[in-house]
Structure formats: structure tokens, C-alpha cells
Amino acid sequence: MSAEIISGTDIARQIREEVAQKAREIAEGAGGVPGLATVLVGEDPASQSYVRMKNRDAEEVGFRSRQIDLPASTSEDELLGWVEGLNADPDIHGILVQLPLPGQISEARILAAIDPMKDVDGFSPVNVGRLSAGDPDVLAPCTPRGIIELLVRSGNDPAGRHVVIVGRSNIVGKPMAALLLGRGRGGNATVTVAHSKTKDLSEITRLADILIVAVGRPEMITADMVRSGVVVIDVGVNRVDDPSKERGYRLTGDVDFESVSQLASAITPVPGGVGPMTRAMLLSNTLAAYVSIEGLEA
Numbered sequence: 441m442s443a444e445i446i447s448g449t450d451i452a453r454q455i456r457e458e459v460a461q462k463a464r465e466i467a468e469g470a471g472g473v474p475g476l477a478t479v480l481v482g483e484d485p486a487s488q489s490y491v492r493m494k495n496r497d498a499e500e501v502g503f504r505s506r507q508i509d510l511p512a513s514t515s516e517d518e519l520l521g522w523v524e525g526l527n528a529d530p531d532i533h534g535i536l537v538q539l540p541l542p543g544q545i546s547e548a549r550i551l552a553a554i555d556p557m558k559d560v561d562g563f564s565p566v567n568v569g570r571l572s573a574g575d576p577d578v579l580a581p582c583t584p585r586g587i588i589e590l591l592v593r594s595g596n597d598p599a600g601r602h603v604v605i606v607g608r609s610n611i612v613g614k615p616m617a618a619l620l621l622g623r624g625r626g627g628n629a630t631v632t633v634a635h636s637k638t639k640d641l642s643e644i645t646r647l648a649d650i651l652i653v654a655v656g657r658p659e660m661i662t663a664d665m666v667r668s669g670v671v672v673i674d675v676g677v678n679r680v681d682d683p684s685k686e687r688g689y690r691l692t693g694d695v696d697f698e699s700v701s702q703l704a705s706a707i708t709p710v711p712g713g714v715g716p717m718t719r720a721m722l723l724s725n726t727l728a729a730y731v732s733i734e735g736l737e738a
């Protein structure tokens with residue numbers, strides 16, 4: 441069997457068009473435009489490129505976007521000051537503080553300071569709690585929301601199926617499990633979460649109808665670890681040295697695409713799988729935040 445490729449590029453484009461259409465309808469009706477603010481502390485090149493793309497995406501769907509770039513030496517109190525300013529700014533409906541933050545800043549303190557109604561990443565403790573309690577209207581993290589859309593829109597609804605997640609991060613693994621366990625769209629799955637301390641990982645991954653991998657280790661999932669017909673979602677984006685490329689590296693996922701795609705029924709590529717979906721769901725969350733802050737019809 442050779443797997444169907446689940447194109448995040450195509451599905452993300454659809455979602456951006458839906459968001460842009462809804463934003464146009466609102467602008468023509470009630471008036472007003474959603475505003476997204478991104479905050480980047482430091483000069484990590486990958487983070488700089490992610491943040492730039494998020495702002496560009498926002499402008500392309502007709503949102504207002506504001507990019508705040510702060511030096512790596514920024515103190516926690518200074519960053520808190522920026523977050524409080526954005527919380528109070530009526531033109532801003534979504535706030536995203538790019539992670540990771542430099543060591544002198546407590547991520548937990550910053551995330552807790554973001555107004556939960558503007559928390560388009562879904563990382564504030566209020567929203568983490570609401571997601572865990574199964575609140576259907578919560579702003580949920582963008583990568584897991586994007587994966588739900590990839591699965592449902594590609595005809596692989598997780599309802600009733602055994603989903604194995606490899607990775608237990610706050611950004612992907614844990615919220616992914618919460619969404620899959622929920623009763624809403626893309627939920628109602630049976631969920632197992634494995635991680636770096638799991639014994640006999642391949643015995644667990646082989647049980648998966650749907651395998652979601654978010655560990656940040658290049659090509660660690662190999663063909664012997666999956667069963668025939670599995671649906672594979674690869675969240676990893678790893679830079680691997682490759683002198684044959686002009687930029688000196690290539691991007692690869694956490695899954696050995698070459699071998700696993702021979703067995704899987706469907707699989708996401710890297711790049712062009714989960715990455716574009718994360719960005720599209722940020723737009724969707726920003727629109728949802730705008731609708732709820734402004735008291736508009738959903």
C-alpha cells in the first residue's frame with residue numbers, strides 16, 4: 441500500500457478562505473476588523489520566521505496585525521508590561537507570545553497574565569482548565585486544533601478509533617488528548633499518550649488506528665513501529681544537516697516518511713502537513729476571539 445498524502449497546505453488554504461470570508465461579512469455588517477498582536481523576545485531565527493509568517497497570514501485575511509520584537513535581555517516585568525498594554529488595547533483581540541522565552545522570564549507567569557479572552561494560543565491556565573473540562577467554546581491550542589481539522593476534513597474522523605499520541609508537551613500532546621477525548625467535532629476517540637519514558641513504545645504505537653507524533657526527534661518512528669493501514673500525523677519539524685542543500689539543512693519530521701508511507705493508509709508530509717494548519721488555526725482562533733469580545737453572532 442502507498443499512503444494517501446494529507447495536504448496541510450491545501451486544507452489550510454481552505455480554512456484561510458473561510459476565515460477571510462467570515463471577516464469580510466463582519467466588516468460589511470457590524471464593521472470592525474480583528475486585530476492580532478505577536479510578541480517575540482530574542483532573535484532565534486526559526487521563531488523569527490514563524491512570527492513573521494503569522495503576521496503576514498493575518499494581514500492576508502484582512503486582519504490588523506502588530507508585531508512586537510523585544511531584545512533577548514527583556515525582563516519579566518517589562519514583558520508583563522507589554523502583555524498588560526495589549527490586554528487593555530481595544531484594537532487587539534488576539535495576543536500570541538512566541539515560546540520559548542529566554543531563561544530569565546517565567547513562561548507560566550507570562551501566560552497567566554494574558555487575558556483569557558485574547559489568548560489565541562490557548563496556553564493560559566484558565567483556557568487549559570476549560571479545555572480539560574470539555575468546554576466546547578474554549579480557545580484551544582492551534583496545533584492540536586489543526587490536527588483535528590486535518591483528520592476530519594481528510595475523511596479520518598477519530599470518533600471511536602484508537603489514537604496513540606507520542607509526546608506529552610503542553611503545546612501539542614496534552615491538549616491533543618483533551619480535544620480527542622472531548623464530545624465535540626473530531627472528538628470521541630480512545631486515546632493513549634506515550635512519551636520518552638514509555639517502555640516498549642513500539643508495542644503501543646502498533647496498536648494505533650491513528651498515530652500522532654510530536655517528540656522533536658528526526659525520523660524516530662519507523663515502519664516496524666506501525667501497523668498496516670494506520671493514519672499518521674507527523675508534527676515534527678527538525679532541521680537536519682544536509683550539505684547538498686543551499687541553506688545547509690533539510691526539514692524532516694519525527695516519522696521516517698519513506699518507509700512508513702509504504703504501510704500507512706494516509707500520512708502528512710513535512711513540510712506541508714501540520715505546520716500550515718497551526719498558522720491557519722491561529723487565524724480561526726483570532727476570529728473567534730474577536731466575535732466573542734465584540735459580542736457578535738458566532
Ligand code: GUN
Pocket residue numbers: 536537538539540561582583611718
Ligand atoms: N512555539 C512553538 N509553537 C508555538 C505555538 O503554537 N505558539 C507559541 N506562542 N509559541 C510556540
